[in-house]
Amino acid sequence: DTAVSQTPKYLVTQMGNDKSIKCEQNLGHDTMYWYKQDSKKFLKIMFSYNNKELIINETVPNRFSPKSPDKAHLNLHINSLELGDSAVYFCASSQDTLTGGGNQPQHFGDGTRLSIL
Amino acid sequence: AQSVSQHNHHVILSEAASLELGCNYSYGGTVNLFWYVQYPGQHLQLLLKYFSGDPLVKGIKGFEAEFIKSKFSFNLRKPSVQWSDTAEYFCAVNDNYGQNFVFGPGTRLSVLP
Numbered sequence: 001d002t003a004v005s006q007t008p009k010y011l012v013t014q015m016g017n018d019k020s021i022k023c024e025q026n027l028g029h030d031t032m033y034w035y036k037q038d039s040k041k042f043l044k045i046m047f048s049y050n051n052k053e054l055i056i057n058e059t060v061p062n063r064f065s066p067k068s069p070d071k072a073h074l075n076l077h078i079n080s081l082e083l084g085d086s087a088v089y090f091c092a093s094s095q096d097t098l099t100g101g102g103n104q105p106q107h108f109g110d111g112t113r114l115s116i117l
Numbered sequence: 118a119q120s121v122s123q124h125n126h127h128v129i130l131s132e133a134a135s136l137e138l139g140c141n142y143s144y145g146g147t148v149n150l151f152w153y154v155q156y157p158g159q160h161l162q163l164l165l166k167y168f169s170g171d172p173l174v175k176g177i178k179g180f181e182a183e184f185i186k187s188k189f190s191f192n193l194r195k196p197s198v199q200w201s202d203t204a205e206y207f208c209a210v211n212d213n214y215g216q217n218f219v220f221g222p223g224t225r226l227s228v229l230p
Contacts, residue, residue, distance in 0.1 A: 058218060
């Protein structure tokens, strides 16, 4: 069984469209994350939720809005897509937060490759 | 603003060689430090993290990292690499409030069989 699953795996769309990427984890974890990796492999954390509450919100355009309906899901909605949004987006989950003292590992999804035409 | 540098862009080793990947950060306050690995085909994994206490941190797959506060460094080590360690390695740091999470540019490790 997949622990962290993201859908879709690939997303090709035009500039200006609105799209969502879904993420679900079946590990019972309390914390979920979204990361972005651009074409130069530069990684950036975008958001983190703990028990449906936003705890990390890095400098990300307002067009990006995470939504956590329950602690097993963290979806990412992007409005008015731009060329620079082309990247691979990774979802992850962990039992504790990044600043928690535990050694629980993060589990990552396989990524969603978003391509903007 | 925080920044993270990784000394080597690409490291090539033979199997059984010892590995050390450099990571330096710039932030004067208390930090949390991380090493991530990304295998070919994109799969990301957290190798280890440091919060406080013993500056020598043991991670998964035989990796360890040492936090040297005076040098602002958090180098990753493994005594004997395997072909399956071929991957991209990212160092990351955030401040103790959990914000300002910054990744380094990554080091590509190629292990020759």
